Every structure is written in structure tokens, then in C-alpha cells.
Amino acid sequence: MQHQGPAREKERNELRDLVGKNLHVLSQVEGIHLDMYRDTVLPRVLEQIVNCKDEIAQFYLMNCIIQVFLDEYHLQTLEVLLGACPQLQPFVDIKTVLSRLMERLSNYAAQVLPEFWQVEAFSKLNNAIGKVIEAQPDMPIFGAVTLYSSLLTFTLHVHPDRLDYADQVLGSCFKKLEHVGKVEDNKATKQIVALLSAPLEKYNDIVTALKLSNYPRVMGYLDTETSKIMATVEALFELMKGLMKDLEGATEEVNEDDFKEEQNYVAHLIQMLINDDPEEMFKIMCVVRNQIMSGGPKRLPYTIPSFVFSSLKLVRQLQGQDENPFGDEATTPKTIFHLLNQVGFSVLICLKRALRIANGAQQMSNAAWGSTGSVTLFIEILNK
Structure with missing residues (x-):
């Protein structure tokens, strides 16, 4: 034929x-x-x-x-x-x-879901895709990512509760991308975006996506052009805005344990934002700074340490270079420390405001109960 x-x-x-x-x-x-x-x-x-x-x-x-x-x-x-x-x-x-x-x-699958479990459909499809990719060494990276994208869509539809299955698919895709190296094919990049979008569309929850350990690894193979990096980072924080700041009109009281867990996920994500180009990494850190500083003082104890550690990693990366790669207007350790100083100053302002509020509360307490009144309220505010 x-x-x-x-x-x-x-x-x-x-x-x-x-x-x-x-x-x-x-x-x-x-x-x-x-x-x-x-x-x-x-x-x-x-x-x-x-x-x-x-x-x-x-x-x-x-x-x-x-x-x-x-x-x-x-x-x-x-x-x-x-x-x-x-x-x-x-x-x-x-x-x-x-x-x-x-x-x-x-x-x-919706009609006969137990049969899918019985025949181990995911395992068979996953193994078959691995063998097909191995048997076709000249398959373009676009084709391989398309296969994994289809498998992930299948997995999320048939086994939405099995995050380990979804993470396994992402892990297999990451290994293939790692073997290939830098992805320069626009079609492959679009398929990677489709692959990463699938869990977000299915769960509508960035926290669930962050539980997939291979998710940020695959994300690292997105196109590294400046505009696309910034769009990706900002879009990611847009998806996470419910975790980054209090939304307007939100009146539901948040469980303290849930809040801590959510903020730990945010801190973990900040450390996952990595780029080999120091200049691009500095721009990412500027975006992160703007996002975390809009979250209010309650979130800062969780997010600031991750931001500081990521910034210091960038400093070490710059110090390890023989020469300045950015010309006269360069990203240097000095500019990074200046950024950290700005963040520290903002945190200090928040702390001073909290102390003033606490001091006012203490004065009201003394006026109501005398100078020997309880200082519990003062301590509680300082601890928040």
C-alpha cells in the first residue's frame, strides 16, 4: 500500500x-x-x-x-x-x-469500572507504551509525550483516586524527556503543557497536583524563553491564589491544620521553581516575592524561608561562575541581597504593626482590669 x-x-x-x-x-x-x-x-x-x-x-x-x-x-x-x-x-x-x-x-469505563481493575488495564497500557517507545527509537519526542498524555488522561478518568498511577505516568515521561535533553519542538512543548494541564483540569486543585512528585520534574522541560517562563510561573500562582492570599468574600473559617498543610505545599513549590539561567531565575524570584508579600503576615513564616533559601542558592550559583554573563546591568549577588533586604524590610513593617496592635490591646486590657490584668491577649497576638 x-x-x-x-x-x-x-x-x-x-x-x-x-x-x-x-x-x-x-x-x-x-x-x-x-x-x-x-x-x-x-x-x-x-x-x-x-x-x-x-x-x-x-x-x-x-x-x-x-x-x-x-x-x-x-x-x-x-x-x-x-x-x-x-x-x-x-x-x-x-x-x-x-x-x-x-x-x-x-x-x-463508566459502565464496567470493576472489570478495568480486574484486567489491570492501566498496567498493561503503561507497559505497552514503554515497549512501543523502546521499539521505535526514532519516534519524535512529540509522539512519546502524546502517548503519555493520552495514558494520563485515561488514568485520571478511570482511576481518579490513584495518584500513584498518575505520578507513574509523569515519571515515565520525565525519564524519556531526560534522555532526550532540551525540548525545542513547539509541538512537543504544547503536548507537555497538555500533560501538565490534565491533573489541574481533573482535580481543579493545585494542592493535589503538587502531591505528584514527578509533576515539577516534567514542568522543568517547558520552553525556557523568558516570556513563556513568566507566563507559566504567573499562571501557576494564579491557580494557587486561594492558597496565597485571602480571597474577597471568603468568610469560611479555615482549619488551622489544613492551613499549615496548604502553606507547606506553597513553600515546597517555591523551592521547586528552578531555572538553569541565573537571569531568568532572578526574574522568577521577583515574581515569587510579589506573590508571597501579598499573602499577609500569617503566611510569611511558611513562605519566606523557602524564598530566602532559593535566593541564596542563586547567589551560590552566581559565585561559581568565572565571569559576569549579563553585561553591565547584571544580575549579581548584590542585586539578590538587595531583593532579600526589601523582603526583610517588609516583614519588619508587618512585625511592627503587629506589635503596635498588641500594645494597644494590652493598654485596653490594663484599663479594663488594672495593671495586674492578664497579658494573655498580648501574647496570643504576638504568636499569630
Whole structure:
């Protein structure tokens, strides 16, 4: 089917229609039940597909199988179907085939979720994708990330409570990206964004996404152009605005333990914001400074230490360089310490305000109960 030319093209289309119609008719035959499909029909069809050695034919026929046979059959024969994928020709568009299969299974999952657990669909799909990528060493990084993106979408739909599954997918994607190195393909970058967006869209909660240990690792492979870095960081803080500051109109009292846990996640995220380019990292720290200083004094004990440590790491990074890479208007240790000084001054102002409030409260207490009155209120305010 891969030979070109008008005559060959016509023959190819006719053959494609004929084979596709035959597979469709085969899927409608009443006598073909699951056992016969699993033991006889599917193995023989897959054998013919693998042996034909024609990339276009293999792609078309694999798509036909996925489209014409029942989802129940695909689920119960998943291992057999996936086993043929690494045997296909190296340039078969297998990412499209597997993405369509996972999309169909995701839609089918709502009806028979226990069966997905029973057949261990995630494990089989995950293993198959790994083998396909290994069998196609020339697969573009865009194709590999697309496969992992489809698998993550499938996982979040079928197993939303299994964060370990989602993190496993992200970890596999990170290893592939790490092997490739810097990602310069715009299509691959867009797929990485889609991959990282999936957990946020599913849970609508940045805290849940931060529980995925491989999430920030994959995030590190986003395009490193200045504008895109700033957009990514600012968009991330926009998603986290409910954790970074008190939202207008919010009257619900927050549990103290929940508040501490949330702020620890924010502090952890600040330490995850890393860029190899010192100048870009300094710009990121400026964005972080603006965000954490708008959160109020109650959050500062959690966020300021992470900000300081990240800034000091940048200082050490700059001191380790032989020469100034930024010209006359450079990012230097002095500018970073100036930034830290600004933050420290702002924190000091907040502390002075708290002390003034506490002092006023103490004076009111003394006026009401005398000079020997309780100082508990004063101490409580200082501790907040």
C-alpha cells in the first residue's frame, strides 16, 4: 500500500475499503462471541497485520480493529492487542492508534469500572507504551509525550483516586524527556503543557497536583524563553491564589491544620521553581516575592524561608561562575541581597504593626482590669 502513483493510490483506496468492510462484517457476525474473538479471530488478524510489513496498511488495519469491534472485546483482549504494537513497522503512527484505543476505553469505563481493575488495564497500557517507545527509537519526542498524555488522561478518568498511577505516568515521561535533553519542538512543548494541564483540569486543585512528585520534574522541560517562563510561573500562582492570599468574600473559617498543610505545599513549590539561567531565575524570584508579600503576615513564616533559601542558592550559583554573563546591568549577588533586604524590610513593617496592635490591646486590657490584668491577649497576638 505504500507505493505511490495514481494507479497505486486507486488500488490502495479500493483495498483499504475492501478490508475495512470485511472487518466490519466480521464484527457483526452473530456466531463470534468473546471466546472465539480472543482465541481465534484477533490472533489471526493481528498475525496478518504484523506479517504484511506495510506501514500504511498496518496503521489502517489497527485502526479498523479498534473501531469495528466492541469495547468489551478490546478490554478482555487488551494484552493480545497491545502485544502486536511493538511488532509493527518503525514508522507506523502508533501514537494515534493507542490514543484512540485509550479514548474508547475511557468512555467505556463508566459502565464496567470493576472489570478495568480486574484486567489491570492501566498496567498493561503503561507497559505497552514503554515497549512501543523502546521499539521505535526514532519516534519524535512529540509522539512519546502524546502517548503519555493520552495514558494520563485515561488514568485520571478511570482511576481518579490513584495518584500513584498518575505520578507513574509523569515519571515515565520525565525519564524519556531526560534522555532526550532540551525540548525545542513547539509541538512537543504544547503536548507537555497538555500533560501538565490534565491533573489541574481533573482535580481543579493545585494542592493535589503538587502531591505528584514527578509533576515539577516534567514542568522543568517547558520552553525556557523568558516570556513563556513568566507566563507559566504567573499562571501557576494564579491557580494557587486561594492558597496565597485571602480571597474577597471568603468568610469560611479555615482549619488551622489544613492551613499549615496548604502553606507547606506553597513553600515546597517555591523551592521547586528552578531555572538553569541565573537571569531568568532572578526574574522568577521577583515574581515569587510579589506573590508571597501579598499573602499577609500569617503566611510569611511558611513562605519566606523557602524564598530566602532559593535566593541564596542563586547567589551560590552566581559565585561559581568565572565571569559576569549579563553585561553591565547584571544580575549579581548584590542585586539578590538587595531583593532579600526589601523582603526583610517588609516583614519588619508587618512585625511592627503587629506589635503596635498588641500594645494597644494590652493598654485596653490594663484599663479594663488594672495593671495586674492578664497579658494573655498580648501574647496570643504576638504568636499569630
